Amino acid sequence: MKIGFVGLGPMGAGMARRLLDAGHALSVHNRTASRGDALVEAGARRAATPADAARDADLVFSMLADDPAVESMTLGADGIAEGLAPGAVHVSSSTISVALSGRLAAAHAERNQGYLSATVLGRPPAAASGELFVVVAGDPALQARMAPALEAIGQRIFSVGDDPTRSNLVKLSLNFLIFSTIEQMSEVFALNEKGGIAPATMLEILTGSFFTAPVHRNYGKLIVERSFDPPGGAMTLAAKDTDLLLEAGSALHVALPMGSLVRDRLIASLAKGEAGLDFSAFSRRAREDAGLPD
CATH class of the missing domain: 3.40.50.720 (NAD(P)-binding Rossmann-like Domain)
Structure with a gap:
């Protein structure tokens, strides 16, 4: 071709x-x-x-x-x-x-x-x-x-x-699942770290038991190792994708409360000058909320 x-x-x-x-x-x-x-x-x-x-x-x-x-x-x-x-x-x-x-x-x-x-x-x-x-x-x-x-x-x-638009709706939806999974893991890692359990230990338990998908293994590793630079996917692109997801939800009259939470995490990360980092860096916000050092 x-x-x-x-x-x-x-x-x-x-x-x-x-x-x-x-x-x-x-x-x-x-x-x-x-x-x-x-x-x-x-x-x-x-x-x-x-x-x-x-x-x-x-x-x-x-x-x-x-x-x-x-x-x-x-x-x-x-x-x-x-x-x-x-x-x-x-x-x-x-x-x-x-x-x-x-x-x-x-x-x-x-x-x-x-x-x-x-x-x-x-x-x-x-x-x-x-x-x-x-x-x-x-x-x-x-x-x-x-x-x-x-x-x-x-x-x-x-x-x-x-209908070509269906591919775009699916893509935005699946990206949202990645972002919301990062948020869930970030909160779990922060909670357990404050309870004396290292994030690396939690990641081993997660990925060695029920949570074996690539999204848990790959993004969990990025969060635990704080490997945010160079980015595989930029924070700005994740913010754009989340805005588009919420736009689609509004057009279809579907409430997406977790989407709003993820958008706020991304906005806070951009406000902190993290636009050039991998979007998984918004996991830092859960650590900050827990009073843990960066």
Whole structure:
């Protein structure tokens, strides 16, 4: 396949490399062009604009930080939609709002272009090793056509129907489960530390008994070791995702009280200058509330 890739941050770069290693012809674009150097050296073509990355491509992936970046890079001047041929497909893997996903689907349909939302679960090491989980939604025929590319980046693909916005709702919901799990573990670690039980001991008990999922093992380890820098996922992105979750809840008239709590933890962390840390650093707030030293 001829594939364009727009957005070469820690996640996008790993995904793009998997596509290149799978034998696809790859064109890459990033606003900071140097982030594409390693991929170009490995055989990718550097694209000057998102439209250039989309030109002559069968599909274009985008993996960008937030709604404004995705909208600009897709529908703005020299955006993906400008270069994408009729019948070619934009696959958005960014964590964006349900509303924007709907607007993108409509905008591409007006141009006779395909659109899929294929959000991913996993941190940068999983992206680099092709072990992401992919949640895809959109036209089933397009899902079937794009399957080889999706299989190159993920260990398992979950389809959630023909409406692309569903993938974004699922992604926001699963990110929220990660954030709320961090909050739960942080409170438990703080309580037991004050009771004389080391966080490392609690983590061993948790992950050696009932709580054996990667979210407990991986994020529990980050919390106990305080390995917040460099970030695998930035605090600012977690705050953005939580805001989008609450926005979706408001639109669907679903109360999300734990979501409000997590948002407040993230806001407090940003206020303390922790924007550049891994989002698991908001676990510090539970320690502070318990009167424990950082």
